[in-house]
Amino acid sequence: MAEYAIEMRGMVKIYPGGTVALKGVDFAVREGEIHGLLGENGAGKTTLMEILYGTRSPTEGEIFVRGRRVEIRSPRDAMALGIGMVHQHFTLIPVFTALENVVLGDEPVRSAGLLDVQAARARVEELMDQTGLHVPLDEPVENLSTGERQRIEILKMLYRNADILILDEPTAVLTPLETKELFAFLKRMKEEGKTIVFITHKLREVKAITDRVTVLRRGEVVGTVDTAEVSMEELARMMVGREVLFELEKKPREPEEPKLTVEDLWVRGEGGDYAVKGVSFEVRGGEIFGIAGVEGNGQTELVEAITGLRLPDRGRVLLAGEDVTGARPHHLYARGLGHIPEDRHRRGIILEFTVAENSILGLQRLPPFMNKWGVLQESVVRDWARKVVERFEIDTPGIDAPASALSGGNQQKLIVGREIMKDPKVVVAAQPTRGLDVAATEYIRRTLLRMRDEGRAVLLVSADLDEVLMLSDRVGVMYEGELMGVVRPEEVTLEEIGMMMGGVRLEDIKGGGAKAEAESTGG
Amino acid sequence: MRLDLRQYAKPLAESALSVLIGVAVGTLLVILAGYSPVVFFKALFGGAFRSRNAFLDTLSYMVPLTLTAISFAVAARASVFNIGAEGQMYVGALVANAIGVVALPNGVHQVVAILAAFLAGGLWGWIAGILKAKRQVNEVVSTIMLNWLAFYLVNYVATYHLYDPKAPYKTEYVRETARLPELIPRTSLTLDWVLTILIAFLMFFLVWKTSLGYEIRATGINPTAAEYGGVDPSKVISISMFLSGGAGGLAGAFLVLGRFGFITTTLTNILNWGFDGIAVSLVGRNHPIGILFSALFFALLYNGALEVQVATATGGKTGVPIELVLAVMGIIVIAVAVPGLWDMVQERLLLRRKRVEVREEAAGTVGGE
Numbered sequence: 037m038a039e040y041a042i043e044m045r046g047m048v049k050i051y052p053g054g055t056v057a058l059k060g061v062d063f064a065v066r067e068g069e070i071h072g073l074l075g076e077n078g079a080g081k082t083t084l085m086e087i088l089y090g091t092r093s094p095t096e097g098e099i100f101v102r103g104r105r106v107e108i109r110s111p112r113d114a115m116a117l118g119i120g121m122v123h124q125h126f127t128l129i130p131v132f133t134a135l136e137n138v139v140l141g142d143e144p145v146r147s148a149g150l151l152d153v154q155a156a157r158a159r160v161e162e163l164m165d166q167t168g169l170h171v172p173l174d175e176p177v178e179n180l181s182t183g184e185r186q187r188i189e190i191l192k193m194l195y196r197n198a199d200i201l202i203l204d205e206p207t208a209v210l211t212p213l214e215t216k217e218l219f220a221f222l223k224r225m226k227e228e229g230k231t232i233v234f235i236t237h238k239l240r241e242v243k244a245i246t247d248r249v250t251v252l253r254r255g256e257v258v259g260t261v262d263t264a265e266v267s268m269e270e271l272a273r274m275m276v277g278r279e280v281l282f283e284l285e286k287k288p289r290e291p292e293e294p295k296l297t298v299e300d301l302w303v304r305g306e307g308g309d310y311a312v313k314g315v316s317f318e319v320r321g322g323e324i325f326g327i328a329g330v331e332g333n334g335q336t337e338l339v340e341a342i343t344g345l346r347l348p349d350r351g352r353v354l355l356a357g358e359d360v361t362g363a364r365p366h367h368l369y370a371r372g373l374g375h376i377p378e379d380r381h382r383r384g385i386i387l388e389f390t391v392a393e394n395s396i397l398g399l400q401r402l403p404p405f406m407n408k409w410g411v412l413q414e415s416v417v418r419d420w421a422r423k424v425v426e427r428f429e430i431d432t433p434g435i436d437a438p439a440s441a442l443s444g445g446n447q448q449k450l451i452v453g454r455e456i457m458k459d460p461k462v463v464v465a466a467q468p469t470r471g472l473d474v475a476a477t478e479y480i481r482r483t484l485l486r487m488r489d490e491g492r493a494v495l496l497v498s499a500d501l502d503e504v505l506m507l508s509d510r511v512g513v514m515y516e517g518e519l520m521g522v523v524r525p526e527e528v529t530l531e532e533i534g535m536m537m538g539g540v541r542l543e544d545i546k547g548g549g550a551k552a553e554a555e556s557t558g559g
Numbered sequence: 560m561r562l563d564l565r566q567y568a569k570p571l572a573e574s575a576l577s578v579l580i581g582v583a584v585g586t587l588l589v590i591l592a593g594y595s596p597v598v599f600f601k602a603l604f605g606g607a608f609r610s611r612n613a614f615l616d617t618l619s620y621m622v623p624l625t626l627t628a629i630s631f632a633v634a635a636r637a638s639v640f641n642i643g644a645e646g647q648m649y650v651g652a653l654v655a656n657a658i659g660v661v662a663l664p665n666g667v668h669q670v671v672a673i674l675a676a677f678l679a680g681g682l683w684g685w686i687a688g689i690l691k692a693k694r695q696v697n698e699v700v701s702t703i704m705l706n707w708l709a710f711y712l713v714n715y716v717a718t719y720h721l722y723d724p725k726a727p728y729k730t731e732y733v734r735e736t737a738r739l740p741e742l743i744p745r746t747s748l749t750l751d752w753v754l755t756i757l758i759a760f761l762m763f764f765l766v767w768k769t770s771l772g773y774e775i776r777a778t779g780i781n782p783t784a785a786e787y788g789g790v791d792p793s794k795v796i797s798i799s800m801f802l803s804g805g806a807g808g809l810a811g812a813f814l815v816l817g818r819f820g821f822i823t824t825t826l827t828n829i830l831n832w833g834f835d836g837i838a839v840s841l842v843g844r845n846h847p848i849g850i851l852f853s854a855l856f857f858a859l860l861y862n863g864a865l866e867v868q869v870a871t872a873t874g875g876k877t878g879v880p881i882e883l884v885l886a887v888m889g890i891i892v893i894a895v896a897v898p899g900l901w902d903m904v905q906e907r908l909l910l911r912r913k914r915v916e917v918r919e920e921a922a923g924t925v926g927g928e
Contacts, residue, residue: 345786366789375787383787388780393773397788406770414768 040100041067041200041231042088042119047097049083049255057083058094059255065200067102070222070232072246072263074239074275076473079252081235082124085202089121090114101200120198122189124205130178134171135160138191163194168221182332183214190221201225202233207241211330212534219245237275239268251275286485291509292321294354295493296342296462301351303334303341311337313517314351319462319493324484326508326525327497330537334517335497336378339466342495343375344368345383356461369398374460376452378467378497380444384451387440391432392421394439395454420457428453429479445476452480456487463487466497481507501533515539570844573898581891588890592883594871599879603887606866607859613866615748619818620858622755623648623829625850626810627836629762630684630803632845634698636766637799638779639691643702645833646709647683647807648814651676652822652829653713655812657721659733659820668736673812680808681801683709688800692793698800706833710826717824729823739817751813758809759847765802766847775799807833841896856895860888 042065049058058080065071075081086092088099090108099106101117108114114121128137135157144155157173164170169187177185186206193201203222207215222232222245234246242249242263249266251258251274258274266274296319305311311334319325327335340346342353344365353361355371365375377383385394396417399405404416421435428449432442439447448468455463465484469477484507487494498504504511505525512519513536521542523532532545586596607617627644634641655676663671687705690696721730739749766772777785778795786792814829815822822829839857843849864884872878 343787364789364791365787369789377787382781382783384784386777386781386784389777396773397777397784400770400773400788410769410771412768412770412773 039066040064041102042233043100043103044084044088045098045100047084047087048095049080049087049092050095057255058087058097061097061252061255061257063250063257064260065231065233066248068226068229068231069247070226070234070245072242072249073233073235073252074237074242074249074271075252076237076275079275080255081252082204084252085121085204085233085235088114089119089202091121115196115198118197118199119202120193120196120200121202122186122193122204122206124208126185126189128177128185128188131176133174133176134180134184134188135173137177137188138173138195140192142196160191160195163191167191167194168224182209183211183217186210186218199229200231200233202235204235205237206234207236207238209330211538212530213538215241239271239275242271243268286507287489289322289489289509291323292491294318295321295356296464296495297352297354298338298342299352299354301338301341301353302349303337303346304349305334305337310349311517312341312348315514315517315519316351317512317519317522319495321461321491321493322488323509324488324494324496324507326504326511327495327514328501328504328511328533328537329499329514331499333514335466335499335514337517338514339375339378339464339495339497343373343377343464365398366401369458370402372459372461374455374458374463376448376455376463376465376468378470380447380451385439385447388438390436390438391425391430391442391450392417392435394450395421395424395435397454399454399458424450424453424457427457428483445472448472448476448480452483456483460492462493462495464495464497467499468496469498469500469503501530501537505533513537513542521545567849570849570898574842574895577895577898578891581894584894585887585890588883588887589879592879594879594883598870599867599887602867602870603860603863603884606863606870609866612746613862615743615746617858617862618855619747619749619752620861621851621854622751622813622817623810623832624835624839624854624857625755625759626806626813627833628839628843628850628854629759629836629847630680630806630810630833631837631840632843632847632850633762633766633775633806634684634799634803635840635845636772636779637775637796638782639688639796639800639803640699641684641687641702641800641803642699642837643684643687643705643804643833644807644810644836645831646702646706647680647804648811648829648833649706649709649713649826650683651680651808651811652815652826653716653721653811654679654808655737655815656730656733656822657716659737659816660721660731662734663736665736668734669739669816672733672737672816673809676808676812677805678808680811681805684804684807685797685801687804688797691800692796713822713826714824717822717826722824723821727824730821732820733816737816738820739813747818749813749817751817755813756851758806759851762806762847771795771798807836810836838892838896841899842892844899844902853895857892860891864888 044061044063047058047061047063050056061080061084063084073081073085083092087094088108090110090113099108106117108117129140132140138160139156144152146152160173169191171180171184171187171191177188186209206218210218225232236242246263248260249263249271250260251271253275298318299316301312301315302310303312315338317325329335337346341348344363344367347362352359355368355373358371360368360371381387386397396405400412405413407413418435424430425432425435430446430449430453432446439450442450452468468480468484472480481503484494484496496504496507508525510522511525512522513533515537516539520536520540523542535545536542582600589596589599606613608614627648630644630647631641655672658672658675683705687698687701690701691698717730723729723731739751742748742750742752766775774785774790774795777788777790778792782792810832811829819828835857839853840850842856843853867884868878868881
């Protein structure tokens with residue numbers, strides 16, 4: 037038997053747009069190991085694995101599976117070689133049941149082409165018992181949690197006899213408890229002789245689960261090492277190419293009077309059900325109030341209700357003491373709100389607009405940008421845009437370049453710069469560093485801290501737990517539309533936060549005695 | 560925000576190539592029908608230049624083509640598909656005609672008639688806009704319905720109230736005080752031609768230099784980002800549909816106060832300009848300056864079409880049937896409109912792909928502690 041289950045040699049991938057995603061990557065995975073593939077966003081991890089799974093074609097390079105040279109042109113080819121991949125974004129059909137999703141595309145059929153439900157069920161149940169991955173088979177997938185959906189995806193691969201499993205950022209959508217379960221499952225799979233490739237950018241996970249790890253940086257392999265022989269700091273250095281500042285300097289600061297108050301807020305989500313159920317908190321000047329929680333627990337709706345993009349059903353929002361419940365965004369901006377929205381392409385920026393045009397989004401009707409005749413003052417706009425670009429070190433060909441010509445980090449800097457140049461009393465920042473590289477992330481985090489130090493109130497909503505804990509003075513954990521508790525980061529353990537993210541209330545964790553200084557939840 | 564001439568090079572080259580492709584395909588059709596393509600296309604493209612009057616007439620065709628195209632383009636900038644320039648033009652023509660027959664002093668008369676037609680057309684467009692903004696009524700459906708409403712409304716008023724007793728197949732002539740002065744005596748080229756060019760520049764100013772235009776474009780490209788930017792999309796949609804309708808109304812007013820002086824009771828003398836405007840706007844990439852050139856191009860074809868039939872009739876043989884001329888024109892128009900349409904589709908797809916990519920990136924950064 038060959039030493040390597042998979043060997044990829046000299047993989048090059050150039051996208052049609054000219055982006056070089058892989059610059060000659062050599063990658064080898066031993067039979068029966070859990071192999072971490074570590075790198076930042078855009079390092080090429082996913083691209084490399086998509087080539088292996090046949091969803092992307094390489095520009096150059098050879099693939100060997102168990103020592104044999106192979107051509108993989110489609111997932112079907114990959115599957116035939118025993119390679120299965122669980123994508124970051126699930127590929128399930130929401131209205132089909134779990135069972136139907138598992139067998140879809142490879143259904144046992146009786147004569148006359150009828151689906152043999154009995155046989156399918158028997159096989160999937162056997163598989164569930166073997167692996168310990170249990171899901172309600174007759175429930176439509178749309179009613180299942182993300183953790184369960186992920187299990188279905190994995191079952192789907194195992195059902196097709198995959199013995200090389202690729203998992204792309206599998207923990208991104210999981211609660212800490214679910215992550216634990218997943219890791220236990222992966223270890224069992226390894227004992228059974230399966231080979232696993234684990235894509236991640238989380239150092240802790242690499243240390244926790246992998247045998248060896250390959251680090252990618254900007255399309256190149258930095259190195260492949262035995263996990264036991266490297267420290268987390270060494271891995272971080274390999275990944276980003278320099279020492280990472282894990283601790284930002286946060287000066288102690290006495291908070292001032294409340295600048296943003298949310299009282300018993302109830303907000304409906306897209307489906308019409310309540311996504312926010314009686315949330316109350318206040319953010320004071322000189323304070324960062326963080327909201328942690330697994331995504332999809334009402335954070336988006338909460339932010340939209342506060343920033344005028346969604347009407348709350350009940351409750352009040354006060355901005356600097358003034359009741360602004362249900363006010364439209366331009367009223368809020370005029371009263372001192374800055375909003376860094378969670379999805380920058382959907383909300384924060386207009387890709388076809390120039391940098392200059394984007395720099396006044398939300399300001400287009402305010403003097404001095406508009407005169408009394410409704411005409412935009414081009415020279416004022418251009419001066420402003422230049423200032424934003426200069427102050428926030430935005431790397432752009434010029435202020436007349438379309439925003440689409442900027443990298444993600446610079447687009448985000450443009451948004452952050454614009455919102456901060458408004459000189460807001462309250463800044464609402466939702467997922468402000470999502471998808472950004474380390475340098476841009478650090479920049480944005482520093483800027484948020486500066487906002488706090490200048491006495492502004494900052495509401496930070498982020499799915500990145502480390503970020504929330506690092507920056508916030510107080511943290512509220514959201515679960516299914518409610519705050520499970522409000523804590524100070526220095527007084528809480530990761531386990532406690534994890535439990536709250538999984539739906540346990542702070543007072544239950546602390547045995548009924550909630551912390552005195554942390555406001556309890558409303559509703 | 561600046562006018563960068565280089566950005567127009569690509570669309571111009573594409574349009575030129577498209578015309579060539581259209582002509583090539585048209586040539587096949589003409590040969591198959593047994594006519595000389597040389598004579599055919601010489602007449603089609605050169606017909607407008609056969610005489611001074613023909614050329615001036617061609618220029619005056621630009622007026623309704625440009626205005627109905629602007630009607631389409633203003634709404635299109637807000638991503639609203641206004642198919643209603645036709646109906647907006649009808650009501651504009653009717654109101655201009657109705658005001659044109661009352662007694663008002665010269666100078667004032669035209670201004671009043673034009674403004675009233677603008678408001679009437681604007682109102683007609685606004686109905687579709689407000690239905691879309693408040694009730695999510697698809698504007699394609701509502702504007703087509705409003706076209707028919709306008710048709711029968713004008714048909715009714717013209718037949719029973721505004722008809723000319725001496726010639727009941729048409730409305731009363733508007734008074735001399737309401738007619739637009741001729742730029743060159745005894746030709747169809749009247750003051751409205753100058754006004755139309757001004758309106759095209761006005762549209763440019765409105766869309767690219769004002770806050771309202773900024774909000775219209777923002778809404779058209781990315782309504783959720785516009786909403787975030789403090790724009791009320793329903794307000795922008797209804798305003799842009801009002802302005803759109805107003806441009807359509809002006810097209811009707813200028814046809815009545817300039818070229819014709821009346822409407823036939825079945826509207827035959829003003830039919831279809833509104834629909835042609837859609838094609839003019841697409842070829843002109845929904846840009847007012849592009850629209851001016853595109854309108855000139857269409858006007859040349861229309862005038863040339865008349866000449867083709869005459870030119871190809873030689874030695875006792877009858878000329879090319881009008882259907883063939885229209886077919887060849889159709890081919891050219893389609894060929895020219897395709898790049899613009901293609902761009903619109905591409906932009907949508909590109910935007911969607913970019914959004915997906917962003918979500919795929921989304922996963923936080925270095926997990927450190």
